[in-house]
Amino acid sequence: MSPKGSAQEEHSLQHPTYPSNCLEFLNIGSKQTTVQKARFQLNITVVGAGLGGLATAIALASSGHTVTVYEQAAALGEVGAGIQIPSNSTRLLSRLGLEPYLAKYITEPESISFRRWETGDVIGLTKLIPNFRDLFGAPYYVIHRANFHSALHERAMDLGVVIKLGSRVTAYDTENGTITLKSGQVSSPSDLVVAADGVKSVARQLIDKSRLQPFTRTGFAAYRATVDVSLMKQDPETAWLLERPALNIWIGDQRHVMTYTIGAGKSFNMVLSHPDASNPATWDQTKAMAEMKREFEGWDPRLTKIIGMIQNTIKWPLVSGTPLSQWTAGKVVILGDAAHAMLPYMSQGAAMAVEDGVALARSLAKITNPSEINKALGIFEKVRIDRAGKMQEASFLNGKLWHFPDGPIQKARDAAMAPETRGEPFSHSPNQWSDPATQMWSYAYDADVEIDRAWANDATSKSHL
Numbered sequence: 001m002s003p004k005g006s007a008q009e010e011h012s013l014q015h016p017t018y019p020s021n022c023l024e025f026l027n028i029g030s031k032q033t034t035v036q037k038a039r040f041q042l043n044i045t046v047v048g049a050g051l052g053g054l055a056t057a058i059a060l061a062s063s064g065h066t067v068t069v070y071e072q073a074a075a076l077g078e079v080g081a082g083i084q085i086p087s088n089s090t091r092l093l094s095r096l097g098l099e100p101y102l103a104k105y106i107t108e109p110e111s112i113s114f115r116r117w118e119t120g121d122v123i124g125l126t127k128l129i130p131n132f133r134d135l136f137g138a139p140y141y142v143i144h145r146a147n148f149h150s151a152l153h154e155r156a157m158d159l160g161v162v163i164k165l166g167s168r169v170t171a172y173d174t175e176n177g178t179i180t181l182k183s184g185q186v187s188s189p190s191d192l193v194v195a196a197d198g199v200k201s202v203a204r205q206l207i208d209k210s211r212l213q214p215f216t217r218t219g220f221a222a223y224r225a226t227v228d229v230s231l232m233k234q235d236p237e238t239a240w241l242l243e244r245p246a247l248n249i250w251i252g253d254q255r256h257v258m259t260y261t262i263g264a265g266k267s268f269n270m271v272l273s274h275p276d277a278s279n280p281a282t283w284d285q286t287k288a289m290a291e292m293k294r295e296f297e298g299w300d301p302r303l304t305k306i307i308g309m310i311q312n313t314i315k316w317p318l319v320s321g322t323p324l325s326q327w328t329a330g331k332v333v334i335l336g337d338a339a340h341a342m343l344p345y346m347s348q349g350a351a352m353a354v355e356d357g358v359a360l361a362r363s364l365a366k367i368t369n370p371s372e373i374n375k376a377l378g379i380f381e382k383v384r385i386d387r388a389g390k391m392q393e394a395s396f397l398n399g400k401l402w403h404f405p406d407g408p409i410q411k412a413r414d415a416a417m418a419p420e421t422r423g424e425p426f427s428h429s430p431n432q433w434s435d436p437a438t439q440m441w442s443y444a445y446d447a448d449v450e451i452d453r454a455w456a457n458d459a460t461s462k463s464h465l
Helices: 004-014 026-033 051-063 087-095 131-136 144-158 227-235 234-242 285-295 301-307 348-363 369-399 406-420 436-443 447-463
Strands: 045-048 066-070 082-085 112-115 122-127 139-143 162-164 169-173 177-182 190-194 215-228 247-252 254-263 266-274 314-321 333-334
Touching: 045 051, 051 066, 051 144, 051 190, 051 348, 066 247, 082 087, 082 144, 082 254, 082 348, 087 131, 087 348, 087 436, 087 447, 139 144, 139 254, 139 266, 144 162, 169 190, 190 314, 215 227, 215 285, 227 234, 227 266, 234 301, 254 301, 266 285, 266 301, 285 301, 285 314, 314 369, 333 369, 348 369, 348 447, 369 436, 369 447
Parallel strands: 045 066, 045 190, 066 162, 112 247, 190 333
Antiparallel strands: 082 139, 112 122, 169 177, 215 266, 215 314, 247 254, 254 266
16 A cells, blocks of 8 residues: 555544543554644743753644743752653654653663562562563653753753742742742743643642642651662672663552662662551651661562662652642643652653653644634643553552552452563453553653544534534
8 A cells, every 4th residue: 555545544543532542543653743832932930940941842842833931949959769651652752853852861760560578579570671662652750850851951951941049939920921930030922821830830730720629738747768789799698689781660559669879879769658647747857767777677678788788868758639620720820740640659740741841832733823722721731631641540550550469369460460580471450560551651652642543533523513
């Protein structure tokens, strides 16, 4: 069949109304999609220069808009340790020209191993190389959060994005598209204000008319830390974890420990999740080390030996955002954690913010005059609320699937994951990284393609009126 005929055949395919992923393979080719240049250039203000804010600024600037970012910190930087960049995010970052900026920082792990808390025996296995590149057209990376931020910052600056530091935003004017700083200064009006101002978002209060509790403490907290790999290499019981880049997750009753190397193998990242419903305001970080060790007493001796090598740790509360029915108010739109903070158990929090920024830029690129901004925001909002809400749900579910106490349900879960460890075929798995349907939904998703589809559906529906 000729290329022209193939294109016609693809165009005629309609997504089924029944639950199915049978046509998702069409999205794999979308990795060739390019950034769509805006038909009408806008002056856009972005509040927040975190990962989501910078990714959004890059997407908007790449599309041709003039972008100014306001950041409350006096100097740019990120706290924390490692972060994962899954395939649905790396695809978009590559499209935005980030590959050369990330190259010196990223590590591509070969697999994800789920391990029994007590022994470290592998009970679930997801092969990332070459599977994810082959299936989803994009790699799966891990990186130090600070390095990820540096790469985004450098790319934003090269695109001409203006970043104003020491600029804390205290108020938003949804009608005029202005922001008020703590100093009292009011910005010049812009066509759109994008609030990527995180879990302490001021802008979210404008959107959440119900005045519901914006963020819910989940009853869990996490210790984040890194270990010097030179210490691990000295002990055969821990050195094996460094032989090949991989993610390893020990799972047990209400707790798990996720580990992987970052910094091109120079540092070993650890996230240790545990139950804690206390108020973070009462936490004494000076006691975090001792408390962390107590939480994982009796776990795999090899794991506890690594925990003993940790020299510094910070305890973080894990929160989840109350789902919203809208993300926009006049000329203000929220995205990232401000719109959909989620548990880290799908490792998709930052990826959702990247998807948000790309989707927003894609939708705005289709307007021909300022009067269509509201239409672009409406389509963006509909697509992203659905996607982010479902990812919040998936993240919450992992917190259940990983944390069963020993017993019948835990044994059934482990048995259901066993085929993947033996390389046998399977149709479903409680390991959402391996479950075929969840895999396709999570990692083959392309924010650009979904926005294109939403605009096409909108045009089709109106033509039938």
